[in-house]
Amino acid sequence: MAKSIKLRAKAKDDVATVKALISHPMETGLRKDKKTGKPIPAEFIQEVVFESAGKTVLNAQWGSAISKNPFISFRFSGAKAGDSIKVSWVDNKGNSDSLDQKIK
């Protein structure tokens, strides 16, 4: 589907800045439905992996305390425009998504 991810990667002077925005509810499991009073089941991203040119550049492990529609930004060196950048996530329910893109 890859619709859940927005990715921007820019290379400048050998360093790539990667910014990713994922749309995900990130439910902690502690909130209650206001109408029914029943707890809303936990649903949060557990792992996000960024790969560039076949190498893992960042492995992020997340708990439920990451905000809804998570944003993450980081930098790595040795990158140039045109290199591939891939991001994939998996949540605690086993849902996943990934996106392949080129560094600009």
Add this chain to the structure above:
Amino acid sequence: MNQNRRVMLKGSLAAGVVGAAVGAGLLSPKAVLAAWSKEAFEAKEVDAAMKGSMGSADTTASDKIKLKAPDIAENGAVVPVTVTSEIEGTTHMSVLVAGNNTPLTSTYVLGPTTEAYISTRVKMGKTSDVIAVVKADGKLFSTKKEVKVTIGGCGG
């Protein structure tokens, strides 16, 4: 299974090996997910969470870690946090919120070319310290900053 997980978390060496394996494409992301530490993320205390994510709660305060977070967060559901480590050989970074039910928010395993810089957004239930823990050369360093929260982010 649980035991494996523990062993894996114990040494930075082991973590390094896993990282290398991922880098070499030997493990699919799914296999890597086994490294997600339930114990660390469900730990109710800061020390236990640190131990689970970094292998030890014994950290040295360091001013070489820059933790950028607002002094006052109007909305605890979205608190931007940026961690930059100037310590050489930084391999792992964690962000903890001391006042949350489960303090550990996230752990980052950096690739060999990745800079020690992470920016993300976390939830905070109430006013408390945000702690950044960095692992470099197997040693742990930390820094913290108090963030005042006017509206909690956990619970409705």
